[in-house]
């Protein structure tokens with residue numbers, strides 16, 4: 001399926017300083033609404049484990065479930081680029097990552113896969129890229145690793161923490177990642193990565209200095225059970241309809257109004 005937003009579009013947007021608007025979706029109806037709002041990148045995130053399936057985290061999500069939701073979303077998109085997460089342990093080495101990407105792209109219709117990675121996984125990113133798989137490398141907070149990392153915490157704090165995250169950014173970009181996605185970083189660290197690395201950088205909880213922003217759709221509609229993450233904003237409360245909330249989010253990212261100071265970490 002060829003849509004109008006491509007990897008080349010995202011590169012051009014970075015070069016021209018045009019903010020990239022990204023959002024998650026997991027079903028056909030919301031995918032259509034998100035596409036109509038002019039969102040550039042739609043992510044079928046393994047966050048569906050929490051917001052669709054009601055699990056405490058993303059670990060239980062399977063490859064088959066990701067492929068199913070990707071097929072649903074693919075039918076709703078005309079314009080946006082469709083990115084799908086490689087779920088936990090579906091990418092533990094290059095071979096498994098290639099096999100999983102094959103399922104998501106061939107049977108799901110994904111146009112890019114997202115892998116949670118640090119410099120250690122750069123060879124896996126390189127293998128995907130060599131095989132012609134468009135790749136987004138997700139680092140900083142990696143939700144698939146929260147059991148190891150000790151919770152959902154801001155990453156990259158302090159000099160050593162910042163240097164480690166910068167080293168991840170360089171290694172993943174050098175390995176051929178087409179997009180970098182950073183989660184829960186101090187805003188000034190994300191801005192350093194954006195300035196240093198040629199690859200488009202999308203942030204969540206990483207401040208306004210990224211090339212683009214992404215949120216989980218339930219968070220920005222204010223329908224996530226429990227407490228919403230501090231870096232999100234309830235656009236539905238501001239606007240009163242889902243379609244207007246999605247358009248308001250796209251407009252707020254493009255105009256630089258979102259994220260504001262209160263959504264950022266130091």
Ligand code: KIV
Nearest residue numbers: 024045046047204214
């Ligand atoms: O799974 C997901 O929704 C994500 C976002 C938090 C970027 O990875």
